[in-house]
Amino acid sequence: EADIYQTPRYLVIGTGKKITLECSQTMGHDKMYWYQQDPGMELHLIHYSYGVNSTEKGDLSSESTVSRIRTEHFPLTLESARPSHTSQYLCASSAKTGFGDEKLFFGSGTQLSVL
C-alpha cells in the first residue's frame, strides 16, 4: 500500500494569511492530485500533476496554486486565505496496477478553517 501524508490535519487561520498545505508520498508515484470537499458534498478535483515540473488545473476553479519540484512532494498554497476557502483538502497519488488501470491512494486530508 502507498503511504501518503498530509499536514497539518487541521488548520485555523485568519483572513489574508498565506498558507501551504503539505502532501508527501513515499511510493514514487508520478501522478498526484488535490481534491476539495465541503461537508456532505462531492469531491472536486482542483489540481493534478503528471510528474516533476508538471501541474494542471482540475475541474473546479481554485485560487490555490501547486508546485511539483520533487516526485514525492506536492504542496498547495493559498497566497491570501479567505473564509470562502474553508473546506477539506485531500491529496492523492496514483499507481498503475500493471494491467493498464490505476488506483488512487488518498491522504487523511487537511481541514482548513479561515476566520
Next chain:
Amino acid sequence: DAKTTQPPSMDCAEGRAANLPCNHSTISGNEYVYWYRQIHSQGPQYIIHGLKNNETNEMASLIITEDRKSSTLILPHATLRDTAVYYCIVRLYTGTASKLTFGTGTRLQVTL
C-alpha cells in the same frame, strides 16, 4: 469518462450482505469500473475495480453485467465499520494522468 448513477442512500443490517448498485449505461469497451468508499471525512479508500469479469478481494466482490451497463458492489458481511459513502466511478485509462471524477455516491448505513 462515462457517467454513473447510484442510489443516494441504503441501509443494511449488520452481518447481512450489502449490495450496492451502479448504472453506467454509456460505458465504453475499455473503461474500468472502480469502487471507492469514504468514511466520515477521511480520504476515500480504494475497494475494488474491474473491466469485464467479476472480481473479488478481501474487502468485497464486484459483479459486472454481461453488457457492462451496470455493476453491483457486494460487501458479504457488513459491519458497523462499513458505514460510509460508496462511490462508483467509470474511468478510461489513457496512459496519462486521467482524472477520477467522484459523483455523490451512495451513503450506506449499517445498523444493529
